[in-house]
Amino acid sequence: MKTYQITFLSLMIMASCGTEPKTDAPETVQKPDSTEMSQTVSFNPGQMKSVGIEVGTPTPGNISGTLKLQGKIDVPPQSTVSLSFPLGGYLRSTKMLPGMHVKKGQVLAELEDMQFIQLQQDYLTAKEKFSLAQTEYSRQSDLNASKASSDKVMQQARSEMETQRILMSALGQKLEVIGIAPSKLKADNISKSVSIISPINGFVSKVNVNVGKYTSPTDMLFELVDPGDIHLALQVFEKDLNALSIGQQVVAYTNNDPTKKFQAEIILISKNLDQDRMAEVHCHFEKYSPSLVPGMFMNGEVSVNNQEGLTVPEEAVVRWENRFYVFTEGKNGSFDMQEVTPGVITGGRQQIEGNGITGNTRLVIKNAYALLMKIMNTDDES
Numbered sequence: 601m602k603t604y605q606i607t608f609l610s611l612m613i614m615a616s617c618g619t620e621p622k623t624d625a626p627e628t629v630q631k632p633d634s635t636e637m638s639q640t641v642s643f644n645p646g647q648m649k650s651v652g653i654e655v656g657t658p659t660p661g662n663i664s665g666t667l668k669l670q671g672k673i674d675v676p677p678q679s680t681v682s683l684s685f686p687l688g689g690y691l692r693s694t695k696m697l698p699g700m701h702v703k704k705g706q707v708l709a710e711l712e713d714m715q716f717i718q719l720q721q722d723y724l725t726a727k728e729k730f731s732l733a734q735t736e737y738s739r740q741s742d743l744n745a746s747k748a749s750s751d752k753v754m755q756q757a758r759s760e761m762e763t764q765r766i767l768m769s770a771l772g773q774k775l776e777v778i779g780i781a782p783s784k785l786k787a788d789n790i791s792k793s794v795s796i797i798s799p800i801n802g803f804v805s806k807v808n809v810n811v812g813k814y815t816s817p818t819d820m821l822f823e824l825v826d827p828g829d830i831h832l833a834l835q836v837f838e839k840d841l842n843a844l845s846i847g848q849q850v851v852a853y854t855n856n857d858p859t860k861k862f863q864a865e866i867i868l869i870s871k872n873l874d875q876d877r878m879a880e881v882h883c884h885f886e887k888y889s890p891s892l893v894p895g896m897f898m899n900g901e902v903s904v905n906n907q908e909g910l911t912v913p914e915e916a917v918v919r920w921e922n923r924f925y926v927f928t929e930g931k932n933g934s935f936d937m938q939e940v941t942p943g944v945i946t947g948g949r950q951q952i953e954g955n956g957i958t959g960n961t962r963l964v965i966k967n968a969y970a971l972l973m974k975i976m977n978t979d980d981e982s
Contacts, residue, residue, distance in 0.1 A: 641927070641971050642934045654966035655929050658910035658952065660959045665946020667843060669881070669900045671834035673892050679829040681800055683822040684815075686777050689713035691809050692793055696822060698807055702798045708822055711815065712793035716778065720790045723771040723782060730764035737761040802826040805894065830892055832864055832883040834900045837941050838873055839953060843904040845869075850883045851901045862889065864900070904944055910957065911949040916965045917942060918972045926952060927971050929962040935971055 643653060689711035696708050740757040743749030772782035778794050806823035809815060832852055836844060850864040864883035873879050883900065885892065917940065918925050924942045927935040943951030957963075964971060 639937045640930065640934055641937070641975050642932070643971075643974075644933055648933070651970045652967045653964055653970060655962055656912075656965040657962055658912050658957065658959055659949070660910050661908070663907045663909055663911060663944045663946055663951055664905040665903070665944040665949075665951075667836075667840055667902045667904050667944045668942070669834040669836055669902065671832055671881075671898060671900060673830060673894050673896045673898060674833040674882070675825055675830055675894045679802075679826040680805075681802075681824040681826070682820045683708070683796060683799075683824065684817060684820055685711060685794075685796060686817050687711075687713065687715060687719075688814065688816045689716065689794070691811055691813050691815060693811060694807075694809065696804050696807050698804055701803045702801070702824065704798055704801050706798045707795045708798055708804075709796045709809065710793045711796065714792070716780075716794055717790060717792050719771065719774060719778075720780065720785060723768065723775055723785065724787055724790075726764060726768040726771055730761065730768045733757070733761035733764045796821065798824060800824055800826050801828075825894060827888050827890075827892075830885065830888060830894065831867070832862075832885065832898060832900060834881045834883060835878045836881050837943075838877045838879065839941065840904075840943060841869065841879060843907050843944075844881060844902060848902055852883070852885075852898050854896065854898055858899075862892070862898075863887070866902075907944055907951070909943055909951045909953065910959060911946075911951050912963070913965050914945065914948055914950045916963065916968050917950050917952060918968050920972060924952075925972070926954070926957070927964040927968055928957070929964070935964060937971075937975065 643651070647653075690713060692710040692712045694709035696702075702708065737754075737757040737760070740749050740754040744751060744754040775782050775785065779797060780791075780794060802824050804822060805825045806820075808819065808823075809821045815821060832850070834850070844866060846866050846869065848866045850866060852862040852864050853860060863886045865886065866881055867884045868882040870880040870882075912926065916926055918927075924940050925937050926940050928938050930936050938954055938957070940952040940954035940957065943953065945951070
């Protein structure tokens with residue numbers, strides 16, 4: 601029996617010595633970020649010929665053509681109205697929905713609350729007290745004129761009359777703020793509800809309330825937009841700013857319907873550049889269209905003349921993730937993907953500007969998208 605126990609213990613010791621504990625965590629293989637692509641691609645002469653890739657150099661010279669810009673529909677702050685109410689209350693009714701057109705003076709909603717009744721009551725009470733104080737002051741003035749009343753009593757009557765006048769005037773101003781005309785207010789037409797009125801002609805862009813909800817003075821109930829001042833905000837590169845001027849005509853269109861053109865005019869060119877060295881150009885539409893919605897992305901084309909630069913065929917420039925690239929020639933059939941800034945397009949040629957790109961730079965001038973497709977396919981496989 602002892603022999604079996606010794607043999608079993610020996611086997612256990614040998615097993616524990618032969619197997620070392622693995623303390624390292626399992627190695628994690630990181631997948632490449634899909635947004636980062638290789639910057640170099642290679643083709644042999646046979647592949648270049650079969651795909652139809654040609655290499656050439658940019659052409660320098662003066663350019664007259666069309667500058668293509670991107671931007672979106674914008675609304676200036678003075679044309680956007682955020683409606684709130686100076687007093688809290690419960691929303692009694694509203695039929696407003698985003699997108700609905702409204703006219704100036706139209707009722708947007710009705711609020712009700714006990715404090716509306718109290719404010720009207722206070723005003724009518726102050727009005728009656730002022731009338732009484734005015735009568736008393738007139739009586740004391742007559743008595744004082746005949747020396748039947750002292751100057752002190754007359755002054756007290758006058759002070760009481762002015763106090764009631766101030767109170768009545770202040771309460772009247774509060775009523776006007778909430779849309780109640782003090783001159784039309786009487787004891788028999790006190791109302792528990794007040795109306796929220798549209799101050800402009802336009803359309804409703806936001807509705808932040810529902811029936812039965814209690815609203816406070818800090819709540820924004822409705823947002824209205826005056827479409828008469830809707831304009832187009834285009835982004836322009838720093839190098840193209842000198843080619844633009846106030847008064848230039850712009851042809852705008854959407855990606856969904858490029859055949860539908862909107863005429864606009866440049867009214868303001870921003871002097872501030874963002875981190876991408878771009879500035880905003882504001883354009884005013886010659887004619888408003890209901891299809892123009894704030895925030896909608898649009899393209900703009902501006903005709904420019906005699907602008908110096910380098911041009912390549914349009915198919916030499918590829919676009920990927922809102923950036924523009926060309927492929928410069930390297931060694932042994934390799935091509936490097938280099939970002940460029942696009943400019944004017946004229947006669948099928950695209951103006952470009954990039955670091956180190958000159959009139960002697962050899963780059964792909966035909967079928968550059970074939971190189972982009974190969975890079976993207978390579979990244980997908982990896």
